[in-house]
Amino acid sequence: LSLGGDLFAVPAAGGQPRLVATAGGVSQIGAVGSFAISPDGRAVAYTVVTPVEGGAGATALVVHQIDGPTEVPLPVDAGSIVAGFAWTDDGVVWAQSGPDGLVVRRAMPDGSAVLV
Numbered sequence: 001l002s003l004g005g006d007l008f009a010v011p012a013a014g015g016q017p018r019l020v021a022t023a024g025g026v027s028q029i030g031a032v033g034s035f036a037i038s039p040d041g042r043a044v045a046y047t048v049v050t051p052v053e054g055g056a057g058a059t060a061l062v063v064h065q066i067d068g069p070t071e072v073p074l075p076v077d078a079g080s081i082v083a084g085f086a087w088t089d090d091g092v093v094w095a096q097s098g099p100d101g102l103v104v105r106r107a108m109p110d111g112s113a114v115l116v
Helices: none
Strands: 008-011 018-022 031-037 042-052 055-067 070-075 083-090 091-098 099-109 113-115
Touching: 018 042, 018 055, 031 083, 042 091, 055 091, 055 099, 070 099
Parallel strands: none
Antiparallel strands: 008 018, 031 042, 042 055, 055 070, 055 083, 083 091, 091 099, 099 113
């Protein structure tokens, strides 16, 4: 559940929401945009939406451990916007649109990325 720019986990049976991630850790003027839970349910990937020329855009992509403190910002080129992302069997894959056109990357276990 994304509420007020932060991301919360809510138990399926109901109960109190628990803060999972806040965009403030990535950007002073940002909000959590889209998000997707990993296939194993242990992590969440989310975009951080910030002001950009002509409006707002997803300028950062982060993977956060749901039940722990680990947070890994994934590389997004300066001047680029995250156009979309998804979990695969190999981790997170995302497309970014920027000065070099559309670029597709896959996250590596160490937080780096390779072109797809």
